[in-house]
Amino acid sequence: MSFEVIIESGRSEKNYWKDLWRYRELFYILSWRDLKVRYKQTAIGVIWSVLRPLLTMMIFTFVFGKVAGLKAPAGIPYSILVFAGLLPWQFFANGLTEASNSLVGNERLISKVYFPRMIIPAASVITSLVDLLITFGIMAVLMAIYGVIPSWNILLLPVFILLAFAASFGAGLWLTALNVKYRDFKYVVPVMIQLGFYLSPVGYLSSKAAELLPEKIRFLFYLNPMAGIIDGFRWCIFGGTLPPDWNGVLISLAVIIFLVFMGIRTFRRMEKSFADII
Amino acid sequence: MPDTVIKVENLGKRYIIGHQGKGGYRTFREQVMQGVRSVFSKTSQMISGQQVVEGDEVEEFWALKDLNFEVGQGERIGIIGRNGAGKSTLLKVLSRITEPTTGRIAIRGRVASLLEVGTGFHPELTGRENIFLNGAIMGMGRAEIKRKFDEIVDFSGVEKFLDTPVKRYSSGMYVRLAFSVAAHLEPEILVVDEVLAVGDAEFQKKCLGKMKDVSSNEGRTVLFVSHNLMALSSLCSKGIYLKNGQLRKQGMIEDVLSAYSKEGMESHLSQWQGLAGDEHIQVTAAKIYSPADPTGFFTHQDIVLEIEGELLQPVYGMIMGFTLWSQYDYQLAYSLFDDTDPSTEIVTQVPGRFKKSFRIPANTLASGSYRIQLDVGIHNQKRIINNECDLEFTVENIAGIGRKYLTDAKGFRSLFRPGWSSEKF
Known part of the structure; x- marks a missing residue:
């Protein structure tokens, strides 16, 4: 016989991470399902992934760049600046929304089959990673059109993508x-995301926002993990023209680590009772 | 004794239920104040993930308590019990969906649990896609599904609609496809809840057959929950009877099933006592029983109806008999005392106490519920008793016709036995 399982109260702790690995195929297939189902019965399907960020970018460029009259640093078109902030933000926001609804949306699975439950929110964040890749394509096209050449810093971009993933996964788990x-929490998440959208430097530069705050409480701005990540993204793409406030990035990083830790802890503690109360 | 693959020790599962306290009449202001207070306390409990108990009174409820049993490799165990006896909870604990509160289970081998047909089927995905999805959810690897794909499709009989989203399937097709995936699972231990209740009879039979094959040919262990005694007795070798979360009986399937139906019978009204009739005749008692096994009614045994009463005066053409109804209110039979005599002459009955009985021979009624309606009257004059003392009884099939080849669901009610003969060529 291949292996032995002991079921006891509180026992699941021990083979949890091993189980997670064993169920990786289920993880692939659930991610594939979420991707596949996403645009079913929509007439234009995947084009939505392109249209949504483009439309948001246009509105933001208009509101912040034209109406509010904010200026981008020399050599960077405002729309590209907005788009570079929009990339990580949308990835985070979609991932968080999908992840936070994922367990309830898979109620039937949870009450009828065993598997490490963490697979479900993880698979839904992965889905938004695919959207991120698509928006990167658009970004590349836009940069080519405007003649913006990315800096070498772009090689560090995966690090910030990983951070954005961690932020959205950690908060999503929780x-x-x-x-x-x-x-x-179904009602809390949309409000959080809407607030976060304006608190994050998507349509403006964080240096502008930071100037408004006294030096002493400037760190508050970076308690929003996306502030540090968006700054990092812009730095990777535009290089030295937009140096981030590294102290701020560190604060964001600490918040992300806290989110992941708390997310996993809360999730693990509540996981055992999911099937009973869902 | 084969190797033990499942060992359950002192298993218990507790749920906490909150009740809304009755409380008294409260003013609006009190309501609002309490509401505000509870918002604050609930929010803080909520953020930290603690239990917020709804209602004022909390009660413990043990869905399973002190369960101990062992299952050997290759055994097919039937689990039976009334609604709420803890069967589904037991399966959920065994398949690790929920954690036990006390006790320990040791399982050797891969468990696949089929607690629902088509778990995880996504309506927007096509049949083909759902086979892969459902297979993965049930624990099959991608390679394994690929290997069995054709077989699964064959078994389901929906190959024409493989590339149609399953939301456009008829419910029958949906169930077939789902079952087919399930039938091709090859875990060492298969846990099946009452999933066979859906689907047409023929397909059910096919699935039961497949499960049986898998178990006897490949030494797989099956745990099977059902209310269908016939399916249980044909598939399983051993049984476990749960009552109120506790183990009531375990052992050979026949013993467990008869213990189960015995206790079930107590609630059925198979006896009547009272006084019905008029100045001509009075009936004081009527009962149905099974002489061979007074604890239940079984298709392979005789069933007897006994009527007691008194004839108060001489009556010309006294009629006594019954109508037999099926559970869906079809009249199955009508029979009168002395009606089958060769002579057609009507006689006058002499007064006195009487006890009449008649026998429904073994292998006459198929399993199901029946009602007997006494019919007493005077020929061509009046009806004296018609529906005052109806009796109900339920016949179980644990060793009779239709057990080997499942035929129960086809809906016939009579076990007419033609004399089969065969010749060898």
């Missing part, structure tokens, strides 16, 4: 676990 028990 929220989706709580959402199983208290559906209140």
Whole structure:
């Protein structure tokens, strides 16, 4: 016989990470399902992944660049500046939304089959990673059109993508676990995302926002993990013209680590009761 | 004794249920104040992921308690019990969907649990895609599904619609496809809940057959929950009877099933006692029983109806008999005492106490519920008793016709036995 499983109260702790590896095929197939189902029965399908960020970019360029009259540093078109902030933000926001609804949306699975539950939110964040790749394509086209040449820093971009992934996965784990028990969080997440959108330097530069805050409480701005990540993204793409506030990035990094830690902890603690209360 | 593959020790599962306290009449202001207070306390409990108990009173409920049993390799165990007895909870604990509160289970081998047909089927995906999805959810690897794909499609009989989203399937097609994936699972231990309740009879039979084959040919262990006694007795070798979360009986399937139906019978009204009739005749008691096994009714045994009463005066053309109804209110039979005598002469009955009985021979009624309606009257004059003392009884099939080749679901009610003969060529 291949292996022996012991089921006991509190026992699942020990083989959890091993199980996660064993169930990797289920993870692939659930990600594939989420991707596949995404644009089913939509007339233009994948084009939505292109249209959504483009439209947001146009509105933001208009509101911040024209109406508010904010200026981009020399040599960078405002629309590209916005788009570079939009990339990580949308990845984070989509990932978080999908992840926080993922457990409740897969209620039937959870109450009928065993597998490490973490697979579900992870698979839904992966789905938004695919969207990120598509928007990168658009970004490349836009940069070519405007004649913007990326700096060598771009090689460090994967690090910031990973950070964005961690932020959205950590917060997503936390929220989706709580959402199983208290559906209140279904209403909390959209509000958080809407607030976060304006608190994050998507349509403007963080240096502008930071100037408004006294030196002493400037760090508050970076408690939003996306502030540091967006700065990092812009730095990777535009290079030295937009040096980030590294202290700020470090604060964001600390917040991300905290989110991942708390997310996993809460999730693991509540996981055992998911099937009973979902 | 074959190798033990599942060993359950002192297993218990507790749920906490909150009740809304009755409370008294409260003013609006009190309601609002309490609401505000509870918002604050609930929010803080919520953020930290603690249990927020709804209602004022909390009660513990043990869905399973002190369960101990062992399952050997290759055994097919039937689990039976009334609704709420803990069967599904047991399966959920065994398949690791939920954690036990106390006790320990040791399982050797890969477990696949089929607690629902088509778990994870996505309506927007095509049949082909759902085979892969569902297979992966049930624990099959991609390579394994690929290898069995044709077989699965064959078994389901929906090859024409493989590339249609399953939301456009008829419910029958949906179930067939889902079953086919499930039937091709090859875990060492298969856990099956009452999934066979859906699907047409023929397909059910096919699935039961497949499960049986898999178990006996390849030494796989099957745990099977059902309310269908016939399916249980034909598929399983051993049984476990749960009652209120506790083990009531375990052992050979026949013993367990008869223990189960015995206790079930108590609630059925198979006896009547009282006084019905008029100045001519009075019936005081009626009962149905099975002489061979007074604890239940079984297709392979006789069933007897006994009527007691008194004839108060001489009556010309006294009629006594019954109508037999099926559970869906079809009249199956009508029979009168002395109606089958060769003579057609009607006689006058002499007064006195009487006890009449008649026998429904073994292998007459198929399994199911029946109602007997007494019919007492005077020929061509009046009806004295018609529906005052109806009796109900349920016949179980644990050793009779239709057990070997499952035929129960086809809906016939009579076990007419033609004399088969065969010749060798």
